[in-house]
Amino acid sequence: MGFLERRTRADDRYGTKPGPASSGSNEPLYAPRLHPDPRPSTPPPVPPVSEPREEVRSDLTLVLGHSVLEDRVQQICREYGLVSPSGVTMGAALSRSYLARESGVELAADAHGMVTTVFLHFHGDDGFIAYRGEIPGGAGTIPQRTALWERLGRPDEMGEPYHDRFLGDYGPWDRWMLPGFHLHAQFTPDGETLARITLTPPGR
Template identity: 55%
Template sequence: MGFPERHSDQHRPAGAGATRPARPEDRYGTKPGPRPGGSHEPLFEPAPVRRSNLDPVGLPTSPLAPPAPAPAPPAAAPVDAPAAAPAVRPAARSDLTTLLGRTVLEARVQQICREYGLIPRSGEAVGSGLSRSYLSRDAGVELAADAHGMVTTVFLHFHGDDGFAPFQGEIPGGAGSDPRRSSLWATLGRPGEQGDPYRDRYLGDYGPWDRWVLAGFALHAQYGVDGERLERITLTRPDRRPRAA
């Protein structure tokens, strides 16, 4: 009772038009859950593995692009080299022509001697006694005096002659500081007297010389054998000739 069609199917002989299900699940379809027999197969088919987009199916693999180069560091700003320091010129010193005609005992003369480091040739300090010669090899300066201590001649040595350092500073009379004959001519003009080169039987060869009479003193310039390089300047009073050129 209840489902006559089902009963009729159950009592219908085999092979009479319908196939009788062998198992209940075949009759009503597969149900979810573990299958008879204890199978551990998954209920659903596993999802296919997705491939990376970097390697699509059916397309050739392209090589990876090289990494972008690192940015170059900013160029350093050029640094200016420090400017060269100007040449230091010796400080202005007292005019040596003011010594001419004055005695070494005067305070002003002794002050100038200390300024240039002048000492008697014998090595005694200025003021300890009279001397006929005072010198400073480091300054390139030499004085000559008479028996009474009066200064008669001032020598300025250039180019290290006779063991003196080259004189540094302005040449008296506004002659500048360039120890060359052409420079003296440019600043002092044509000399009043000139001399040709000559040979001393004991001291050797000498170049030409020039002499200017300036305000209050005379300037005698002795040159080398090349006729241009200044070797020594001799300063005297206008009425006196240089003791030795």
């Protein structure tokens, strides 16, 4: 008995050897190791993302010489969010000016509500966000002097840089006499960057 006990304990030292499953299955003791496919998987095609279209708004020159009480003028002003400095919307009461700081647009009107001037601000002056969009008259969208010359040709009038004792330095200016309105472009002292455009009816 002692010999058998010692032999049994010796077998226990090395553990039980693997053998066929008790169910009698012929499957291998160890499943073969699967190797991943070395070829990179092709990701599914990504559908093209369409570029967001910039909102197309009405030509601001259409309000020049017209009353703020006209339906078409009020519609255009609503497109740009123009309101009086007191916050009154267009048509509720007459005002000498209408502002849309978030659009970079400003209108001036006479005492009878006739629109006399449209200002487009490009340089963040007086709290206006820079105007973004088509510059009237086919001047394009690039707020630079060379770009305006390329689109509109040589100006009908030009002015040199000047200094205002209260407002500081101003760059040169150009003016084009376009069909139906005049376009005055004021540039910054660097002579190239557009600061403001003033649109007026002919004869003003």
